[in-house]
Amino acid sequence: MTLDRRRFLTTCIATGLAGTTLPGALLHGQEAPAKAPPESGATTLPDSIDLQPVVDAALAAVSATRLGPGRYARFLGEQRARHPGGGDVNPYGCAAAACILYTTGHFPRDPAERAAAVAVLQANQSPETGLFSEPSHHAYHSTAYVPGALELFDAAPLYPLRGLHPLLAAGAIEKFLDGLDWVKSPWGQAHLGAGSFAALFLAGEAPPAWQDRYFAWLWEEQDPQSGLWRKGCQPHNGAAGSAPLFHHLASSFHYLFNHVIARRPIRYPEPMIDAALRVRREHLQPLGTEPGFSELDWVYCLTRPARQCGHRCAEVLAEVRSFAREYAGNLLAHVASRSVPFEDLHALNGTMSAFAELQQAVPGLLRMERPLKLILDRRPFI
Numbered sequence: 001m002t003l004d005r006r007r008f009l010t011t012c013i014a015t016g017l018a019g020t021t022l023p024g025a026l027l028h029g030q031e032a033p034a035k036a037p038p039e040s041g042a043t044t045l046p047d048s049i050d051l052q053p054v055v056d057a058a059l060a061a062v063s064a065t066r067l068g069p070g071r072y073a074r075f076l077g078e079q080r081a082r083h084p085g086g087g088d089v090n091p092y093g094c095a096a097a098a099c100i101l102y103t104t105g106h107f108p109r110d111p112a113e114r115a116a117a118v119a120v121l122q123a124n125q126s127p128e129t130g131l132f133s134e135p136s137h138h139a140y141h142s143t144a145y146v147p148g149a150l151e152l153f154d155a156a157p158l159y160p161l162r163g164l165h166p167l168l169a170a171g172a173i174e175k176f177l178d179g180l181d182w183v184k185s186p187w188g189q190a191h192l193g194a195g196s197f198a199a200l201f202l203a204g205e206a207p208p209a210w211q212d213r214y215f216a217w218l219w220e221e222q223d224p225q226s227g228l229w230r231k232g233c234q235p236h237n238g239a240a241g242s243a244p245l246f247h248h249l250a251s252s253f254h255y256l257f258n259h260v261i262a263r264r265p266i267r268y269p270e271p272m273i274d275a276a277l278r279v280r281r282e283h284l285q286p287l288g289t290e291p292g293f294s295e296l297d298w299v300y301c302l303t304r305p306a307r308q309c310g311h312r313c314a315e316v317l318a319e320v321r322s323f324a325r326e327y328a329g330n331l332l333a334h335v336a337s338r339s340v341p342f343e344d345l346h347a348l349n350g351t352m353s354a355f356a357e358l359q360q361a362v363p364g365l366l367r368m369e370r371p372l373k374l375i376l377d378r379r380p381f382i
Helices: 004-015 052-065 077-081 093-102 111-122 137-150 162-168 173-178 188-201 209-223 245-261 269-282 295-311 313-337 345-361
Strands: 067-068
Touching: 004 173, 052 067, 052 093, 052 313, 052 345, 077 162, 077 188, 077 313, 093 111, 093 137, 093 345, 111 137, 137 162, 162 173, 173 188, 173 209, 188 209, 209 245, 245 269, 245 295, 269 295, 269 313, 295 313, 313 345
Parallel strands: none
Antiparallel strands: none
């Protein structure tokens, strides 16, 4: 396809999936209106939002769940009471604590604390299958999520991921992906389709040729109309019993971060941006009202494809800025009005990661004592 000069320059300048996807702000496809310089002596932008109370509340939640060096429960407050063993050491509590501390710039530096955290996370692995486990998620999710936390410590699982090795056989990953329920349960099934890749990738057990096969299947199966996976399975395709559009977008988020970490381009970035804009503008999913993962899923499917192609760049920036202000305001009110604002460290990890992505996309809007770091820029899975 021949590119006109403006599109060519936009594509070359933008930090995108097709090249090295370094953290950074979305680049404008056109010049933004000039702003008056700040008054002499000003230390913050006039429209910036102080998000430090949310960060402080997140760190307080991590502290409140700490049971010892590297040992964390997952739940607090009412959720702790509702879950059997909610106050016990939990692998997702331990993994989420590591992720939140990394994101907020408070990752442990003490060697003894780090060694203890690694040992606790590694102890969750089965020596026989090599898989990790946690009651609320499929083993493939756990086998990506817990090793993802280990990677932050420059550590790895103790044993090979034998339970996933059958997927390495010729034609196996293609057959596995083809057999997932892409119509009715795309969101949950993405934990398997993306988690299996991320787990093997993190463990260093994903040969390059196998990665090529994995991404080749996804290249062929991305829907050209919505930019989501799998083609032919979304409501607009007329698929009987199809899950709501946002479920397909949240599912696609998981495959997208695998593309980003492996430095692979996606085939249809433009329609994925269109789909993400539609979700918010048509109110297809409640967003920005409480802690959770939906906000990260949405914003990532908007910002990362935009880095690849620059499609509707001004609209994307305006939508992200508007959403960031709304979400920050809601979470600040949430923290101020509750004695235990964050009851699930796993959900909190999603919230802080969403703010990390938003802070990159709209520099200067969200401020805190230390800039946030997105774990997905370092390794896959969340």
